[in-house]
Amino acid sequence: MLRSGKVFLLLLLAVVLVGCNQKVEVRTDDAFVSAKKAFELNSKKTNQTVGEIDFYKPPTLRIDKESISQKIVLTKRNDSFYLTVNPNEQKNSQVYYDVLLTDEPDHLIGAQTFSKDDAFGFVAVIQKGEKQVELIANVGGAKVETVTNEANTDAYLEKMMEIARSVQHDDQ
Template sequence: MKRKWLLATACLLLLFALTGCGKTVEEQIDSGVASAQTVFEENPQEPNTKLEGIELYVPSGYKAENSEDPNNFIVTKGQDSYILFVNQNETEDSKLHYQLLKDDKTKHIIKEETVEFDGAFGFTAVIEHDEEQFELVVSCGGIKMSTISEDKNIDEKLVDMMTIVRSVKLLEK
């Protein structure tokens, strides 16, 4: 199983290396959404970080910490900040976050994809925030991660975000 994961990761890294230079925003979005879907359907990474009430996998270069709100966690990488929201009352097949996004008519969704796999529901969405910024959102059940991003590395951010979201495990209280 580890060999399969290593091979998939190597293929994704090779894909990023070969196509990472000079991609348009549209190409980054298409690639990122497709790759996030693939990550959703793979076995989640084993957690390597423990926070208040959850365990999660934090990729190299990222830092995760608690916030004042027990349902929100802050994840950072360099200048980029992400909000990880964990609704412990929602199950893995919950579509709540997706319905809330779709019902918000103020959001201009550029691209979205849903996925259902092994009893879990998830989605990836890119929303126009302004001319040069985009809101990136990934979700699995009651767990959602979002950030505001410039038009660089959108594809890589979506993959990392889905990797983190899929790894979250709730701890018994």
């Protein structure tokens, strides 16, 4: 009985180590699937207003007091998320995506686009350091960005897409 307990513990440790050491590309693929689901569901209702911008704020994030309507700063522990809103862009605008492609970063790990119900969105992951990535989630004129540990890629991109997809402003 004691021997089988040790074998189980070793197997459990191996599974945990493999999961923690996933390559960023695998995490990115999983994150793109999560972001696509968030984009397509478009299920988050607005629960915050800053200036003339209404958006969904996940309960785990807080709004920085310095936020203004076109640059909203949300924080979670040591990570900051920047929600930039261009009220002149419609939900189907591809301006930010075109800029990404024009300025294509040297360390772009991947990007994926989505469209549904006359809305255009994309997510992108850019390597910023050994274990650091820049994450971008965008829908029309609403873009959410952060730089974080690559282990946060899946959870963060999904939440970021929920935020971007939910943005409403007076000019829409």
